[in-house]
Each structure stands twice: as structure tokens, then as C-alpha cells.
Amino acid sequence: MKYVEEFRDPVAARGVLAAITAVADRIGATPEAPVRIMEICGGHTHAIFRYGLDKMVHPGIEFIHGPGCPVCVLPMARVDECVELAERPEVIFCTFGDAMRVPGTRKSLLQAKADGADIRMVYSPLDALELARRNPDREIVFFGLGFETTTPSTAMSVQQAARDGVMNFSIFCNHITVPAPLRALLNDPHMMLDGFVGPGHVSMVIGTHPYDFIAEEFGKPIVVAGFEPLDLLHSVLMVLTQIAEGRAEVENQYARVVPEHGNPISIAAVDAVYEPRPSFEWRGLGEIDASGLRMRDAFRAWDAEAKFGVGYGAEVRAATPEPEGCACGAVMTGRMKPTACAQFGKGCTPEMPLGALMVSSEGACAAYWQYGGVRALEAAE
Structure with a gap:
């Protein structure tokens, strides 16, 4: 497949692996004292294991899996509130499929659907908006979930609903941002990290400068990476090279997709519809200041929290403990x-x-x- 096979070329991969080994040996990386590189994005985690990259790289390199899965960092209380919304008889609750089976304290959305709630899996918030047009007697609630990658699409859907006067459509906003939890991790004295592989899709929207603080304040290298095997191997090599040369910079390995300053149209839509929350709860990290988004007052008519009195729109609840034994x-x-x-x-x-x-x-x-x-x-x- 053109433009994909080039990034899966085994001969090229062996060359990058040899370069990684040379740099890792030069900086003295060993299994007992490894270089710890956190891949922030869950898509990178799956690519690393799918292609066996963790087994191929120098044994002195350890991949640390970061908080880059928006479904994973969602606290159980938010799932409970989704179920609460979905069980209202007037509501058709719309969500992406990967949120359906996430357990809450009572049940998952899939279990709520089995119990009779009208829950629909959709591919985009525009699908939910179309449902609202076709069902004017029902309230259509879309589960706005994800990092900066998915936030523009919900923002633009809200803007479209406002232009068209579709008032039975709303967003249950659980959008979150990447930089704030990274700062929280770096401020944790027990978190020993040597560098980062930065998220590709998020960076396509926000650009590379939101990560400047990682290099400037914490002295850690970060390389924004693509998702093919050679992308990830090249990014690891770039991180190691920075360490070997005593540098800490933000570098962009995924320049074929990620612009330095992001996507201005997406950024403008998000800024128009959303504003930072004072704080938001993350699974495993607790409340993090300005890490989540909420809808601006101008769009409260399309805000499910305001319309139905749930979530942070009702009150800030205590963190929900994990099930016993869950880590x-x-x-x-x-x-x-x-x-x-x-x-x-x-x-x-x-x-x-x-x-x-x-x-x-x-x-x-x-x-x-x-x-x-x-x-x-x-x-x-």
C-alpha cells in the first residue's frame, strides 16, 4: 500500500534499530538502569505491541504507557452520569462504540441499553445531530468524549445546531486536554521519566508548541510521532539522540501530518464553543486544574449538564473509588x-x-x- 509500506520496510527498520542500539549503548542504558520513555497516546501503545517494537528495541529502553486513552481516564462517576442521562425516557443517548462497555458503579452503557435505555452508537456528532432533526419530540444527547482530536467535531456540530435552530440536541461534555495531565505527571516525584513520544493526532490539531513546557521547565525531550513502526522507532531514536547530546527539545517526527501551529480552523471552533473548567477528575490522577473543557455560556442551550442538571453542572462530586483489586x-x-x-x-x-x-x-x-x-x-x- 503506497505511503504505508514505506513506513513498514523491514530493511529500514533494521537500520533504525541498529542506530537505536548504538545510541543506547553510548548513554549506558541497561535493563537494570533503563531509559524510560513514555508514549502518551494509547494508539502508540497498541502500535508498539502490535508490531512487537518493545521486543525489538535495545533491552535498556523501557516503554511507559501514559494517560493517552480518553476512555481509560474517564472516572466511573462520569459513566454513571451517562447512564443516568440515557435512562431518561425522553432521551436518545449517542456515543462512540468504545465507550459502550466501560463499567460504571452500577452498570455500563451497554448494560443500560440491554435494560431498555435508548442508546445509539454513532460515528460522529453529526450523526447525533441528524437524529435530532429526525426526532423532534426526543432529546438527543451526544457523549462528547476525547482529547483535542475529537473536540473540534463536537464544537462544529454545536455551531451547526445553533445556526439551524436545532434545540433538542445537546453535548454531555467530557472533553479533556493533553498538556495538563503531563504537567501533573512530571510534578509527581515518584514518576521517573527520561523522555516522551508525543501524540500524533492530538498534535495535528494543537501543533507542537503546547509541549514546550516539557522541555523548557522539566528538561525532558519530547518527539511527536506517527503511528507506523518506522515512525515510532525513529521517534525513539530522536529521543535517545537528544539525551545523548544533552538536549531537551520539542521535535516533530510526524511533520508530514502535524503542522507546528496546529489546525487554525479547529482551534477557532473549540475556542468559540468551549472554555477550560476550573478542574476535572481523571482516573488515577484525581482533580487536575484546567484539564477539562465546558461549554461557554453562549452555548448553554446545547449543554446537557445545564439542560439536565448532571455532572459538574450540578455539583463537583467526590472521586469514585476503583472496584476492589482494580489497578x-x-x-x-x-x-x-x-x-x-x-x-x-x-x-x-x-x-x-x-x-x-x-x-x-x-x-x-x-x-x-x-x-x-x-x-x-x-x-x-
Whole structure:
């Protein structure tokens, strides 16, 4: 496949791997004292395991899986509020498919659908807006979930609803941002990281400058990366090269897609519709200042929190504890590998998940399960 096979060329990959080995040896990386590189994006986590990159690189390089899966970082209280909305008889609740099986404290959206709630899986918020046009006697609520990648589409859908006067459409906004949790991780004295592989899709929207603080304030290199094997290997090499040369900079390996200053049309739409929340709860990280978005007053008519009195629009609730034995928070913040969780493959499987990381398409536990995690668990035992 043209423009894809070039980034999966085994000969080129062997060349990059040899260069990685040379730099890793030069800086003294060993399995006992590894270079710890956090890939922020859950899509990168899955690519690393799908292509076996963790097995190919120098043994002195350790991948740390970061909080880059928006479904995974969603606290259980938000799932409960989705179910609360969906169970209202006047509501048709619309969501992306990967949020359907995330467990709340009572049930998941899939279980709520089985119990009779009108819940629809859609591919975009525009699908939900079209449902609102076709069902004027129902309230259509779209679950606005995701990082900066998906936020522009919900913002533009709200703007379209406002232009067209579609008043039975609203967004339950749980959009979050990448830079704020990275700052929280870097401020954690127990989090030992040497560099970052930055998210490609998010950066396509926001550009590379929002990560400047990582290099300037914390002295850590970060390289925005694509999603093919050579993209990721090249990004690891770029991080190691910065470390070897004593540099800490923001570099863009994914320049064929990511512009330095992002997408101005998307940024303008988001700024018009949303504003930062004072704080937002993240699974495993707690409340983080200005890490989430809420709808501006001008668009409150399309804000499900204001319309139905749920979520942060009603009150700031205490953090919901994880189910007993669930280590999603520790895994998602890189403090634990999935197979170190006592429930992995036992009390928590894709069929019967305890936490979001096992069911999300970008979850670290799902990656370990799908691409060899079960074998890793058996080996550990």
C-alpha cells in the first residue's frame, strides 16, 4: 500500500534499530538502569505491541504507557452520569462504540441499553445531530468524549445546531486536554521519566508548541510521532539522540501530518464553543486544574449538564473509588504494567472487564491482552 509500506520496510527498520542500539549503548542504558520513555497516546501503545517494537528495541529502553486513552481516564462517576442521562425516557443517548462497555458503579452503557435505555452508537456528532432533526419530540444527547482530536467535531456540530435552530440536541461534555495531565505527571516525584513520544493526532490539531513546557521547565525531550513502526522507532531514536547530546527539545517526527501551529480552523471552533473548567477528575490522577473543557455560556442551550442538571453542572462530586483489586489508575499513569495487576486475565477480561483499560480500543490492558499479554502473564506465573 503506497505511503504505508514505506513506513513498514523491514530493511529500514533494521537500520533504525541498529542506530537505536548504538545510541543506547553510548548513554549506558541497561535493563537494570533503563531509559524510560513514555508514549502518551494509547494508539502508540497498541502500535508498539502490535508490531512487537518493545521486543525489538535495545533491552535498556523501557516503554511507559501514559494517560493517552480518553476512555481509560474517564472516572466511573462520569459513566454513571451517562447512564443516568440515557435512562431518561425522553432521551436518545449517542456515543462512540468504545465507550459502550466501560463499567460504571452500577452498570455500563451497554448494560443500560440491554435494560431498555435508548442508546445509539454513532460515528460522529453529526450523526447525533441528524437524529435530532429526525426526532423532534426526543432529546438527543451526544457523549462528547476525547482529547483535542475529537473536540473540534463536537464544537462544529454545536455551531451547526445553533445556526439551524436545532434545540433538542445537546453535548454531555467530557472533553479533556493533553498538556495538563503531563504537567501533573512530571510534578509527581515518584514518576521517573527520561523522555516522551508525543501524540500524533492530538498534535495535528494543537501543533507542537503546547509541549514546550516539557522541555523548557522539566528538561525532558519530547518527539511527536506517527503511528507506523518506522515512525515510532525513529521517534525513539530522536529521543535517545537528544539525551545523548544533552538536549531537551520539542521535535516533530510526524511533520508530514502535524503542522507546528496546529489546525487554525479547529482551534477557532473549540475556542468559540468551549472554555477550560476550573478542574476535572481523571482516573488515577484525581482533580487536575484546567484539564477539562465546558461549554461557554453562549452555548448553554446545547449543554446537557445545564439542560439536565448532571455532572459538574450540578455539583463537583467526590472521586469514585476503583472496584476492589482494580489497578487502572496505576497502569494508566505508568506506575504499574498491566500484567502486574492481580486482576489481569482473572477478574478482569475483555468479556468481563473491571476497568476501562481492558475494553477501550486504546487501553494498555487491551493491548497486552490482544498482543501477547496473556502469554506474558503465564510466563510471570
